[in-house]
Amino acid sequence: MTIRLYDTSARQIRDFTPLTPGCVSIYLCGATVQAAPHIGHIRSGLNFDIMRRWFAHRGYEVTFVRNVTDIDDKIIAKQADQGRPWWAIGFENERAFNDGYDALGCLPPTYEPRATGHVPEMIEMMRGLIDRGHAYAADGNVYFDVRSFPGYLALSNQELDNLLQPSAEGETGKRDARDFAMWKATKPGEPSWETPWGRGRPGWHLECSAMAHKYLGSAFDIHGGGLDLIFPHHENEIAQAKAFGDAFARYWVHNAWVTMSGEKMSKSLGNSVLVSAMVKAWRPIVLRYYLGTPHYRSMIEYSEEALREAESAFARIEGFVHRAVELAGPVEPSAEVPPAFAEAMDDDLGVPQAMAIVHATVRQGNSALTADDKETVAARLAELRAMLGVLGLDPLDEQWADSGDGGDLHGVVDSLVRLVLEQRQAARERKDYATADAIRDQLQQSGLVIEDTPSGPRWELGPR
Numbered sequence: 001m002t003i004r005l006y007d008t009s010a011r012q013i014r015d016f017t018p019l020t021p022g023c024v025s026i027y028l029c030g031a032t033v034q035a036a037p038h039i040g041h042i043r044s045g046l047n048f049d050i051m052r053r054w055f056a057h058r059g060y061e062v063t064f065v066r067n068v069t070d071i072d073d074k075i076i077a078k079q080a081d082q083g084r085p086w087w088a089i090g091f092e093n094e095r096a097f098n099d100g101y102d103a104l105g106c107l108p109p110t111y112e113p114r115a116t117g118h119v120p121e122m123i124e125m126m127r128g129l130i131d132r133g134h135a136y137a138a139d140g141n142v143y144f145d146v147r148s149f150p151g152y153l154a155l156s157n158q159e160l161d162n163l164l165q166p167s168a169e170g171e172t173g174k175r176d177a178r179d180f181a182m183w184k185a186t187k188p189g190e191p192s193w194e195t196p197w198g199r200g201r202p203g204w205h206l207e208c209s210a211m212a213h214k215y216l217g218s219a220f221d222i223h224g225g226g227l228d229l230i231f232p233h234h235e236n237e238i239a240q241a242k243a244f245g246d247a248f249a250r251y252w253v254h255n256a257w258v259t260m261s262g263e264k265m266s267k268s269l270g271n272s273v274l275v276s277a278m279v280k281a282w283r284p285i286v287l288r289y290y291l292g293t294p295h296y297r298s299m300i301e302y303s304e305e306a307l308r309e310a311e312s313a314f315a316r317i318e319g320f321v322h323r324a325v326e327l328a329g330p331v332e333p334s335a336e337v338p339p340a341f342a343e344a345m346d347d348d349l350g351v352p353q354a355m356a357i358v359h360a361t362v363r364q365g366n367s368a369l370t371a372d373d374k375e376t377v378a379a380r381l382a383e384l385r386a387m388l389g390v391l392g393l394d395p396l397d398e399q400w401a402d403s404g405d406g407g408d409l410h411g412v413v414d415s416l417v418r419l420v421l422e423q424r425q426a427a428r429e430r431k432d433y434a435t436a437d438a439i440r441d442q443l444q445q446s447g448l449v450i451e452d453t454p455s456g457p458r459w460e461l462g463p464r
Contacts, residue, residue, distance in 0.1 A: 003058065003346050005222070006297060008230065008252040009155050013348050018221055019250065023063070024055045027212045027249065029225035029233065030066040030112070033093035034074035038272035039291060039302070040226075040258035040265035042100045046288065047255040047296040047349075048224050049106040050391060054345050057337070057390050065215045066109040068094055071116050072204055076190055086191055087116075100275035103284045104291070105392045105399050111215050115207035119193045122202055122210045125244055126182055126195075134243040138173025140185025140198035146178050149239045155252060156231040180236050182206040205236035212237075213246055223249035227256055228264065255296045265302065273302060282307060285400055289314045289393060293355050297348075313359075317388070318395045320362045321381065323369055328378040330396065333385035341387050351391065358387050417448065421457045 003016040018024055028048050031041065045066065055062050070090040079086040094114075101108075126142050129135035134148045146152045146160065153160055163178050171181050181203040186192035192199040212220065225234065234252065241248040257264045265272050278287055290310035294300050324331070336342075338361070344353035365380035388394040420439060427436040440450050448459045 001058065001342075001346065003055070004348055005251055005253055006348050008254050011157075014251065016221075016251065018060070019219055022059070022061060024060045024222070025063045025216045025220035026052065026065065026222045026224060027208070027216055027220060028064070028066045028109075028223075029208060029229055030068055030109075031094065031097040032069040032072055032074070033090045033097065034072065034078060036093055036096040037100045037275050038258075038265055039275055039278055039287070040272070041097070042104060042106075042275050043258050043291045043300070044224075044226050044255050045101050045106050046104055046292050046392075048253075049101075050292055050296075050351065051222075051224075051253070051349055052107065053390050053392060054349060058346075062110070063216065064107075064109045065111045065113070065212070067208060067211050068097075068112060068114045069204065069207065070094065070114045071191065071201055080189070096276065100279075103275065103279045104288045105284070107392075113211045113215065115202055115211070116191075118207065118211050118214065119195075119202065121214050122183070122206050123195050125206065125210050125213070125240065126197075128244050129182075129240065132243060132245075134239075135182060136175065137197040138175075140200055141171060141173060141181055142183035142195075142197055143171075143174055143179040144182055144236065144239060144243075145175065146180070146239065147176060149243050151242065152239050153231075153235055155235050155238060158231065180205065180232065182240065205233055206240060208233070209237045209240040209244070209246075209248075212248070213241065213244075218245070219247035220249060222251045222253055224253045224255070227254045230254060253296075256299045258291070258300045258302055260302045262301070282311070285393065285395065286311045286314050292391060292393070293351055295348075295350065295352050314393070317358065317362055317384070317393075320365050320369070321384065321395055324365060324377045324381040325396070327369065327372075328374050328381060331378045331381045331385070333389050333394070334382040335386070337386045337390060338383055345390070354387065354391075358384065361387070417443065417459050421450070421459070425457065 004013050005016050006012070007014045026048065028044070030045070031037065048064075048066075052062050052064050068090075071086065075086050075090055078084075078089050082089065126135060129144065130137065130142070133145075135142055135144050137143075153163065160178065168181070170185065170187060182205065183195060183197065183200050184203055186199040186201070190201060192201055212223070223234070223237075238248060259265060260273075282290075286307070290307055291300065293310070300306075337345075338357055341354045341357040344350040344357065347353070361380050361384050365377055365384065368376035368380060385394050385396065389397065392399075394400075420443065424436045424439040427433070427439065443450055443459070450457055450459050
């Protein structure tokens with residue numbers, strides 16, 4: 001068994017060999033909490049949640065760090081626009097992100113550090129970089145000297161001489177316009193912290209280098225994030241960490257975007273779809289299916305039609321699960337997943353290929369249901385639950401019972417529908433088929449699918 005991952009830095013799929021046998025360390029660039037999350041933000045967390053689950057299923061002990069950037073230019077700008085403290089804006093949106101992760105069934109990280117809680121670690125790293133000749137202070141700012149680090153831009157495969165990075169407002173005293181700010185001198189009305197070079201606040205890139213060092217040490221296995229972070233964020237992280245003396249990340253894994261009309265989903269473009277709105281319009285488990293089943297390196301073009309297709313596909317899986325439970329009882333998941341599923345997941349987290357095995361298992365299970373083959377139904381259900389559990393999509397898992405996925409409401413609706421179905425059955429017994437058919441038609445018009453089975457009628461939500 002060898003897990004293989006596409007390493008952005010190597011530009012190829014590589015066998016995964018952990019630094020410490022049996023352990024995996026992952027650092028994921030998390031939320032910048034200047035606004036509530038859209039589904040593109042949550043996709044990244046969900047993709048790496050699946051990675052984490054697969055490593056755990058393969059027997060690894062996983063340490064998963066996902067940071068929170070709670071101070072940056074956009075948060076400070078919103079402080080002025082909204083007349084609210086920067087920390088109140090950040091905390092409100094941090095909670096919105098966590099609500100989104102929770103709604104879509106993402107496991108909580110091992111550690112979730114905030115940037116503003118790690119200024120001492122940033123000061124230590126800046127001091128070390130200045131001592132080594134890789135950074136310098138000017139006018140209260142601290143800059144990284146990009147020409148001092150020969151490997152700069154290797155991740156994004158760019159040439160330094162072709163790089164244009166004009167100075168931002170307040171970034172004075174640069175030796176080279178392409179040098180980037182690790183620390184920004186204080187301005188009136190902005191939050192600031194004391195350092196040996198004057199009061200100021202962190203630059204965007206320094207925080208992740210410092211926090212990865214603190215929580216995962218000088219070397220760790222996997223650094224993740226969205227494609228948009230390769231430059232400048234991840235390039236600058238690498239430069240800081242390696243110039244400081246860290247080996248840093250051994251594998252770089254990047255997820256693709258959610259797009260709309262071919263454009264990356266973004267608040268600044270006005271084309272974002274907020275998670276808080278989506279979980280009211282769609283079942284969270286369906287959203288997880290929609291965002292989690294394409295390959296993590298493939299773009300997802302957002303559309304209502306695509307969501308409806310995901311809803312229908314998941315309904316076929318869920319329908320078999322519920323019918324199988326009715327026949328065979330609540331079968332526990334298998335200890336192992338089918339070999340073909342494991343092979344797909346080992347190959348760069350090939351979820352689409354793994355889902356082909358899921359749907360084949362559902363088809364086999366449905367055939368066994370038709371034949372009233374309880375033993376085969378139970379076997380297929382156990383395999384299916386194991387596979388869905390790895391993907392966080394098992395409808396019988398307790399994580400979905402209280403997630404707003406229908407829990408208590410489903411019981412109320414079930415009682416009401418069964419009462420109507422009893423009236424329909426009574427009409428059929430007295431041979432009043434017109435009334436029985438009318439009841440069935442009305443239920444179907446309400447969005448319910450009614451199926452007559454040997455054990456009596458059953459219902460489920462139909463596709464919208």
